[in-house]
Amino acid sequence: xxxxxxxxxxxxxxxxxxxxxxxxxxxxxxxxxxxxxxxxxxxxxxxxxxxxxxxxxxxxxxxxxxxxxxxxxxxxxxxxxxxxxxxxxxxxxxxxxxxxxxxxxxxxxxxxxxxxxxxxxxxxxxxxxxxxxxxxxxxxxxxxxxxxxxxxxxxxx
Amino acid sequence: xxxxxxxxxxxxxxxxxxxxxxxxxxxxxxxxxxxxxxxxxxxxxxxxxxxxxxxxxxxxxxxxxxxxxxxxxxxxxxxxxxxxxxxxxxxxxxxxxxxxxxxxxxxxxxxxxxxxxxxx
Numbered sequence: 001x002x003x004x005x006x007x008x009x010x011x012x013x014x015x016x017x018x019x020x021x022x023x024x025x026x027x028x029x030x031x032x033x034x035x036x037x038x039x040x041x042x043x044x045x046x047x048x049x050x051x052x053x054x055x056x057x058x059x060x061x062x063x064x065x066x067x068x069x070x071x072x073x074x075x076x077x078x079x080x081x082x083x084x085x086x087x088x089x090x091x092x093x094x095x096x097x098x099x100x101x102x103x104x105x106x107x108x109x110x111x112x113x114x115x116x117x118x119x120x121x122x123x124x125x126x127x128x129x130x131x132x133x134x135x136x137x138x139x140x141x142x143x144x145x146x147x148x149x150x151x152x153x154x155x156x157x
Numbered sequence: 158x159x160x161x162x163x164x165x166x167x168x169x170x171x172x173x174x175x176x177x178x179x180x181x182x183x184x185x186x187x188x189x190x191x192x193x194x195x196x197x198x199x200x201x202x203x204x205x206x207x208x209x210x211x212x213x214x215x216x217x218x219x220x221x222x223x224x225x226x227x228x229x230x231x232x233x234x235x236x237x238x239x240x241x242x243x244x245x246x247x248x249x250x251x252x253x254x255x256x257x258x259x260x261x262x263x264x265x266x267x268x269x270x271x272x273x274x275x276x277x
Contacts, residue, residue, distance in 0.1 A: 015260060019260035019262060020259075073172070087166075087168040090166045090168050093166075093209070093259070094238050094259050094260050096238070097238025097240055098238065098240055098258075098260075100239070100241055101239075101240025102240075104241035105241075105242070109241070109243070112238075112239075113209075114165070114209055114211065
């Protein structure tokens with residue numbers, strides 16, 4: 001997968017968390033997920049269809065998700081509730097939507113679906129075997145989170 | 158001035174509502190999607206709507222409002238993650254007065270409101 005397709009997701013993730021949550025994540029080095037899944041406590045997935053096909057998933061440990069919502073809404077929350085689920089879905093939306101804007105300028109148009117949010121201690125997302133999944137790690141004082149980009153661009157991996 | 162905020166995300170409705178409160182808007186109602194909003198437009202002076210929503214999406218909602226005798230002149234600001242230029246063009250062609258891409262700052266929202274209000 002070309003870095004051209006990954007950078008827009010890095011940019012949109014940093015922009016979403018900086019603007020909406022007043023958090024400044026440091027990005028780590030992206031890597032191919034391979035056979036070791038990325039585990040999280042809450043994740044938001046957006047399906048993508050068009051010249052790019054697949055999905056984009058944001059994965060958060062509970063501590064990061066709670067901090068994010070605290071900053072977004074000014075609420076003190078102790079556990080993952082409906083507010084946290086909704087906020088994670090909206091962050092996934094902003095990550096995919098922001099990247100869509102950048103990618104469409106490079107000539108790759110696609111549509112994004114409504115977010116699906118999954119909750120569960122140390123769960124992970126399974127992807128089709130023929131779609132490579134690039135994991136982008138981000139670091140915050142509260143912990144690490146990841147964005148997984150599993151896309152085929154114009155039918156290519 | 159009565160405002161309606163339409164978004165399937167309760168988080169976004171709350172953020173937009175809080176921002177509007179700080180800007181002096183106090184008469185604010187909410188709807189979860191376009192279909193829900195169409196039943197709540199009596200007396201509304203300004204509409205904020207998301208694009209991607211279940212039941213009725215924002216674009217279909219905007220076209221319905223613009224095709225209605227009673228509500229066709231209400232200014233509409235679309236607040237959405239759809240950031241591609243062609244999406245913005247499509248929304249404007251459908252009758253949206255202004256467009257805010259999520260994520261946004263309170264300052265951006267204010268400038269778009271000012272811009273819409275200045276044309277009334």
